Amino acid sequence: MVAVQSVERPTMECETEHFLMAQRQLDEIALEMGLDHELHERLRYPKRALIVTVPVRMDDGTVRSFTGYRVHHDTTLGPAKGGLRYHPGVNLGEVSCLAMLMTWKCALMGLPYGGAKGGIRVEPWKMSPGELERLTRRYTSEIINLLGPDKDIPAPDMYTNEQTMAWIMDTYSINVGHTVPSVVTGKPVSIGGSYGRTEATGRGVAFCAKRAVEHYEIKSKPPTCVIQGFGNVGAVTAKLLHEAGWKVLAVSDVFGGVFNKDGLDIPRLQAYVTEMGKVEGFTGSKKVSNSDLLELECDVLIPAALGNQITRANVDDLRCKIVVEGANGPTDPEADLRLHEKGIPVVPDILANAGGVTVSYFEWVQGMMHLFWTEDEVNSRLEQIMGRACDQVFEVSTKTGLRPRMAALRIGVSKLAEAKKLRGLYP
Numbered sequence: 447m448v449a450v451q452s453v454e455r456p457t458m459e460c461e462t463e464h465f466l467m468a469q470r471q472l473d474e475i476a477l478e479m480g481l482d483h484e485l486h487e488r489l490r491y492p493k494r495a496l497i498v499t500v501p502v503r504m505d506d507g508t509v510r511s512f513t514g515y516r517v518h519h520d521t522t523l524g525p526a527k528g529g530l531r532y533h534p535g536v537n538l539g540e541v542s543c544l545a546m547l548m549t550w551k552c553a554l555m556g557l558p559y560g561g562a563k564g565g566i567r568v569e570p571w572k573m574s575p576g577e578l579e580r581l582t583r584r585y586t587s588e589i590i591n592l593l594g595p596d597k598d599i600p601a602p603d604m605y606t607n608e609q610t611m612a613w614i615m616d617t618y619s620i621n622v623g624h625t626v627p628s629v630v631t632g633k634p635v636s637i638g639g640s641y642g643r644t645e646a647t648g649r650g651v652a653f654c655a656k657r658a659v660e661h662y663e664i665k666s667k668p669p670t671c672v673i674q675g676f677g678n679v680g681a682v683t684a685k686l687l688h689e690a691g692w693k694v695l696a697v698s699d700v701f702g703g704v705f706n707k708d709g710l711d712i713p714r715l716q717a718y719v720t721e722m723g724k725v726e727g728f729t730g731s732k733k734v735s736n737s738d739l740l741e742l743e744c745d746v747l748i749p750a751a752l753g754n755q756i757t758r759a760n761v762d763d764l765r766c767k768i769v770v771e772g773a774n775g776p777t778d779p780e781a782d783l784r785l786h787e788k789g790i791p792v793v794p795d796i797l798a799n800a801g802g803v804t805v806s807y808f809e810w811v812q813g814m815m816h817l818f819w820t821e822d823e824v825n826s827r828l829e830q831i832m833g834r835a836c837d838q839v840f841e842v843s844t845k846t847g848l849r850p851r852m853a854a855l856r857i858g859v860s861k862l863a864e865a866k867k868l869r870g871l872y873p
Contacts, residue, residue, distance in 0.1 A: 462539025498588035519545035526562030529603030536565035550858035551796040595628035628813035631806035640809035642824035648682025650801020675751030688712035704731035749776035771795040794851035
């Protein structure tokens with residue numbers, strides 16, 4: 447861990463392992479940049495954090511209470527932007543970590559947003575659609591003072607989706623007395639969503655994977671990849687890389703994975719998953735665990751499931767040439783350094799999975815203008831912005847010798863630091 451000159455302060459509730467990992471990344475690049483100490487100190491903690499109790503009447507008539515969070519890391523460049531996740535592992539530290547990463551992601555991509563994140567500690571798979579709706583609407587009511595198209599714009603994340611966003615939009619709109627489509631992104635197209643938003647994160651990951659293979663001059667014909675996670679991000683990434691002629695050797699979901707050394711038939715696999723609900727048992731494949739999948743030999747490894755999957759315990763067993771992070775925080779700091787030592791570049795999460803927030807920005811703009819684009823226009827604009835960001839990160843990494851994660855952070859933190867200096871400190 448990089449030593450940081452800091453005043454003595456009490457431990458904050460958000461200082462969990464997840465949050466400290468994000469802080470260490472900031473500390474490392476701040477030291478390399480020679481970032482002003484006071485500016486650095488301001489960036490190390492969230493601007494604001496709200497913890498709420500969310501009481502829900504269950505289908506059996508009982509009332510259960512859940513804990514919800516919404517964190518704004520920074521709003522210097524614009525309103526707070528970030529996803530909402532439903533998961534039993536949600537806590538203040540995780541949400542604060544992800545909000546900080548969103549700040550760097552938005553700055554890196556040149557979006558006029560600050561970073562936010564939200565979540566509810568819940569097992570959504572054990573709830574009925576009616577219970578999920580009541581949970582969502584009550585949570586929205588509890589955090590409504592933070593929300594608004596010029597204040598905080600949520601989006602889907604783990605175990606939330608278009609329907610969740612529709613409920614939030616409706617609840618907010620009822621409370622303010624008129625329809626406000628731009629209070630959320632990732633909602634259905636029929637109520638102001640954007641074409642291309644559902645596939646945006648996976649499309650961005652696939653784009654970065656192809657760009658990385660070109661930049662690092664991987665000679666395989668065709669390139670091979672392994673994808674951990676076959677939800678929205680992993681499945682879209684697999685589909686697009688398969689269509690591009692890549693060989694997708696293995697994929698996995700929460701139940702386990704499947705492997706075929708000659709490449710999986712992704713369209714057939716997607717049809718199988720639609721019917722069976724999991725990848726396990728797919729014809730023409732061998733069973734592989736989520737942990738063993740990470741160690742398969744391939745050109746590009748794409749962790750697109752949960753965080754903290756590549757660690758000091760398994761990093762030396764990886765046999766890929768490039769890692770492209772589809773998930774948020776899948777590589778811990780020690781593993782990240784070790785991969786660099788081994789000559790395995792990591793395309794970081796704040797670049798690789800930024801397609802989602804980029805098209806969310808497009809959706810927000812379209813909603814504010816009441817002027818909507820075609821899917822081809824959306825995808826074309828996405829590739830333009832992703833291409834520019836990839837080029838900037840690879841260029842800075844090549845010129846400075848920084849690993850790609852630090853190069854991406856340097857670009858994002860530099861933009862935010864300049865903005866903070868220009869705006870000053872009030873009062």
